[in-house]
Amino acid sequence: MTKKTKWFANGYLTLVFVLLYVPIFYLIMYSFSTGKTMSHYQGFTWAHYVALFQDARMIQIALDTLLLALLSALIATAIGSLGALGIYATKKRQTRNALLSLNNILMVSPDVIIGASFLIFFTFLGIGLGFGSVLMSHIAFEIPIVVLMVLPRLQEMSTTMIDAAEDLGASSWQVLSRVILPAIIPGILAGYFMAFTYSLDDFAVTFFVTGNGFETLSIEIYARARQGIDLEVNALSGILFVFALLLVVGYYLLTQYTAKRQKAGVKRP
Amino acid sequence: MSKPIITLKHVYKNYGDTNVLHDINMTLEAGKFYTLLGPSGSGKTTILRTIGGFVTPSSGDVLFDGQRINDLPANKRQVNTIFQDYALFPHMDVYDNVAFGLTIRKTPKEVIEKKVLRALKLVQLSGYEDRSISELSGGQQQRVAIARALVNEPQVLLLDEALSALDMKLRKEMQVELRDLQQRLGITFLFVTHDQEEALAMSDEIFVMDDGKILQSGTPVDIYDEPVNHFVANFIGESNIVPGKMLSDYRVEFVNKVFECADAGMKPDENVEVVLRPEDLDIVAPDAGKLVVTIDTQLFRGDYYEVIAYDDDHNEWLIHSTNPTKDDQRVGLFFEPEDIHVMRYGESEQAFDARLETYED
């Protein structure tokens, strides 16, 4: 690249990054403002954070959201990893492709469709709306991403490695536990992680299938945002931003770690 | 003849309509080095996988030590395989890779350690126990794979294109080492390769394969000197193959001349193919030769000159000569009657062997 285009490129990128981050920092900035609206910054205060931490209802919702994400991701990872193994073991190409297409339907479906169809489904079966229906829905839309994170790891794995393990006397259970699982652990971790963030992020599906009894942070923010500006929400966004930052760093370190481990091998104790 | 360890009887393998193995019969004796030689897609790896337990034959029997093992899964067979890509487990170090088979069998820890160290010593990798697989060179990985298989003390070791990932020099070294290892251990090796030089150098016996069939089996010398058909003659070594006519026993006509030869047992005036190996052709003065040719080009190959010449009927002749020649020079070609090898069209190995019996003593 010439110097001129380099200047242009850097300028352009700077602009995009500013566009991406200004709204977020704008939000966080006003969480420290003594005013009541998101205009005319009026001096520093922790008041909104204090209010947030004294808001027992908000704390309860946050904990519920976290529990929902951890639990649904755990179950989805278990089911999805086994599903990936199943798809991988399918010898017939057509069956495998058909399974994959079915798997991806929930990945590409708009959330309103998922939400509406699950709502019909639960009503049809007479399942009451609440934590249970939300948990099932979250597990359901998290499974395909787990499969998509695990399957490439399985496909990258050299098939002769499995043959070799069998050749050396390993039973199918031993092949799974001692050769396949160690090879796909990074995919399973990444799958859990993605499932977790999907759950935290979800609004639309939860909006459809939650009754009156159960709320997540997304639902609560929506309800409050419809009523106008509430700087307690800004304080919440500040906390969530730090949380997201930690997650990103954690994820980055995790991928670095597994990449390194793959490269350097694990030392025998 | 020592006792057979592996026997394949009328083994067929079909995938849908495609026939990958066609009536494979072979017997491997204990303690010998065998090679399956053929171009890619000829079915040699399928045979290996059939013996290893990864492919179930569509029909026919696989016997191990006289027992039918068709339905015995791979993890229960007393054979081990060296895979083409070595298939070392990347998440384990060298020690754990080699120990894998023993830990599966719940061998006591002290025994494992003793055996692993001995296996690593055998492949000259003592001191590499704690290395991770990715730190090793291709040749070292190859050795780990060998140690990992040998530590289980298999009766038969299957090697699937085991050296093809190595560079030329290392490959030659490993050929010597593998042959040496096999002789010291006294177990049966079945080696799969598409490299005819490798097969000739290492084997006690070679099976030449094409298109799912075994075309010929025998010692390297037999196969080189008496190829059963055009394919084998072409695939193993270089050759001049010309059409001819068998006038009577020991008399063959090609390039419009009649020659004395060492073959017999064919119908009078039968159309045949004649093989002359390039190193059997000697360049002599035009009047001393059995054929007169004109030199076209020559390439220096290091230990010999590869000469291409044409006779007056425009047949091409490939000659390996120790001395240089001049382009466009007219020279004579001399060869002994035994250097002529006559092949019948469509003759099977069994028929070929039977015919040889009739006139050889």
Add this chain to the structure above:
Amino acid sequence: MKRKQVLFEMPYFFWLAFFVIAPILLIAYQSFFNIRGQFTLGNYATYFTSATYLRMTLNSVWYAFLITLFTLLISYPTAYFLHYTKHKQLWLLLIILPTWINLLLKAYAFIGIFSQDGSVNQFLTFIGIGPQQILFTDASFLFVATYIQIPFMILPIFNAIEDLQPSYINASRDLGANNWQTFTRIIFPMTMSGVKAGVQAVFIPSLSLFMLTRLIGGNRVITLGTAIEEHFLVTMNWGMGSTIGVVLIIAMFIIMSLTGEHKKKGRKHND
């Protein structure tokens, strides 16, 4: 051994049957019932004869098209320039980071920024134009939707550019092409897969955005998604809502077949 394997996979196939196939069948089934629970083709008749529904559908497709177009125009150069930066993985992480902030918070931020005395209006006043109604306009809806979708477009395009072998570019230069020719004839065609994946990742969710239309569009913009939400959760006319849902599913399949095969890298749709 075979039987044990099937046992392990049971939960996954259970999921496929009950949470993938069954809901789609149910939504199709539901679309044939009116609000009193009687079987009818009336929902489809209404949909295809009512000017309101057809205009809404066209509007929704038009907005989704605009959002996708703007997103693409901004994202392609970004992905391209990113490819040439040092520490590009770090920059890419910074592009992805905003997608991890809850979508509703980002929408909420714009309620503040675009409000009557928000920063944008303060700026407009400062340069003498005077405050404008920004929130609850079509433009604000388009702006926020584009803002939200940008990272999802950058990511697949960036990956496609990364996958491009530099030797192709060198070969093109070697054969005499200048930068612009190399870009239009080599780089862009060879990264089309990324563009297609991006279009797919942006267009379909844009058809169904409903919380944005409520929070930012102020109910002025009605998308297919808004209509479905309205029928399911407000007017309780599930039959009509399902009919629109079926239309949306068909639209989704059309888009997917148009944008062809793709590999999707972990991304979540948002509304």
